[in-house]
Amino acid sequence: TNKTFLSSRFESAENVIFTGCPYESGINTSLRKQKVSTSKMAFGQVALLLAALVALVQSRTFNDIVKMDRMLTDPDEELSPRVIGGRDALDKEFPWMVALHYQGRFVCSSFLITPKILMTAAHCVVFGREPEDPKHYNGYVGTIHRDGPDTEILFSEIIAHTEYGSGTEYDIALMKLKEPVTLNDGIQTICLPTKDSIYEDMNAQVIGWGVSEKGGRESAKVLQTLTESVPTNSLCGFIYAILGIPVTKRHVCAGGENNKGICFGDSGGPLVAMNETKPIAIGVASFVSRRGCAQTFIPAVYTRVSSYIDW
Numbered sequence: 276t277n278k279t280f281l282s283s284r285f286e287s288a289e290n291v292i293f294t295g296c297p298y299e300s301g302i303n304t305s306l307r308k309q310k311v312s313t314s315k316m317a318f319g320q321v322a323l324l325l326a327a328l329v330a331l332v333q334s335r336t337f338n339d340i341v342k343m344d345r346m347l348t349d350p351d352e353e354l355s356p357r358v359i360g361g362r363d364a365l366d367k368e369f370p371w372m373v374a375l376h377y378q379g380r381f382v383c384s385s386f387l388i389t390p391k392i393l394m395t396a397a398h399c400v401v402f403g404r405e406p407e408d409p410k411h412y413n414g415y416v417g418t419i420h421r422d423g424p425d426t427e428i429l430f431s432e433i434i435a436h437t438e439y440g441s442g443t444e445y446d447i448a449l450m451k452l453k454e455p456v457t458l459n460d461g462i463q464t465i466c467l468p469t470k471d472s473i474y475e476d477m478n479a480q481v482i483g484w485g486v487s488e489k490g491g492r493e494s495a496k497v498l499q500t501l502t503e504s505v506p507t508n509s510l511c512g513f514i515y516a517i518l519g520i521p522v523t524k525r526h527v528c529a530g531g532e533n534n535k536g537i538c539f540g541d542s543g544g545p546l547v548a549m550n551e552t553k554p555i556a557i558g559v560a561s562f563v564s565r566r567g568c569a570q571t572f573i574p575a576v577y578t579r580v581s582s583y584i585d586w
Contacts, residue, residue: 359569360535361481361501364419369482371465371554372498373414373428374421375399375543377407381421384483384544385414386556387464390455395543396559396578397439397448404440406433409450417462419498421484426462429453436586444525446561447578447586465545465556468581474557475507479529479548481575483541483560503529503536505546511574518564525582527558528574537575538568546577556580 364372373385373393383399393414400406409430418425432451439445456462468474482500511528515521522528529546530536537544537560546558558577564570 359501359538360532361499363495364482364498364500366419367461368419369498369500369547370417370461370463371556372419372482372544373416374418374423374484374498375412375414378411381484383542384560385450386545387416387456387462388449388467388556389464390458391452393450393452394545394556394559394580395448395450396561397435397446398561399543400433400448400450401435401439406435406448409433412450416456417459421496421498426456428456436583443521443562443576444523445578447559447580447583465547466550466553467584468555468557470581470584472557472581474527474548474555474581475505477505477548478502479505479546479557481529481537481541481544481546481560483537483544501535503532505529505548506531506574511576514573515564515576520564522576525579526561527577527579529558529577530569531572531574532569533571534569536563536569538563 371387373387374381375383375385375395377383377399383395385393385395385399387393400412409432412430412433414428414430415421415423416426416428429452430450431453434449434451436445436447439447458464480500480502482498484495484498506528508522508524508526508528511526512522527546542560542562544560545556546560548555548557557580559580561576561578563575564573566573568575
């Protein structure tokens with residue numbers, strides 16, 4: 276099937292790769308202090324694998340995952356964005372976060388990678404074969420509040436990966452702001468990983484706007500955050516293979532603890548690891564099992580950012 280997306284570069288041919296990563300203060304550095312011993316992590320991985328074999332017997336198939344994209348992005352559907360089991364973010368704790376709105380409604384999380392470019396999931400901006408008109412979107416930055424009224428940003432261009440549209444890969448997009456934001460202690464950019472870098476067997480932070488428990492229908496008005504474990508891709512791939520869902524080296528997974536994790540509307544938000552004092556966006560929230568959000572032994576799946584640095 277032919278797909279007509281915008282080119283992989285902005286019309287102005289700007290280099291969108293950002294390597295400065297100036298922001299180093301005010302970040303929760305506790306992730307670095309939560310390193311798990313190798314033996315304990317290995318035991319946990321085995322336990323997760325064995326439990327998953329039992330838990331996934333009644334799971335559904337990949338066709339149900341595909342439907343989730345429509346549920347996340349169809350403006351006629353009632354959205355249920357959430358980070359389950361998390362806590363309210365502190366003011367200025369995650370100054371790169373952007374609450375993305377479509378036609379006046381909150382739709383996805385996203386994050387700044389330069390003063391003029393943000394990153395999100397492709398399914399947040401592609402509802403058919405092409406990206407939506409950027410004028411239908413606006414965002415709020417420099418705030419933990421979903422609906423502003425802090426700094427509002429508008430967009431001039433949307434770039435979705437040209438291969439997005441089939442399967443589970445390439446769920447990544449860039450959005451160009453009409454005007455660059457002014458960086459300060461409340462508005463900052465987040466670092467990107469180096470090409471093909473691997474982050475697993477560690478803890479990372481998930482961030483997004485949403486309710487704090489299962490069954491909620493109203494998205495939280497305050498940014499939520501949660502620390503989760505990042506299993507190996509081989510383990511995550513095995514779990515999803517039982518569902519008939521491909522998880523590849525272009526993915527990174529996180530979670531698997533009951534009543535904790537991301538869900539609808541958290542799509543497009545970052546999975547954040549720490550490198551010394553610098554936060555690194557290692558993943559973009561993409562999808563979960565159709566069994567539901569925050570399921571025991573079933574991690575959520577993210578687009579692995581390091582696989583798309585050249586793009």
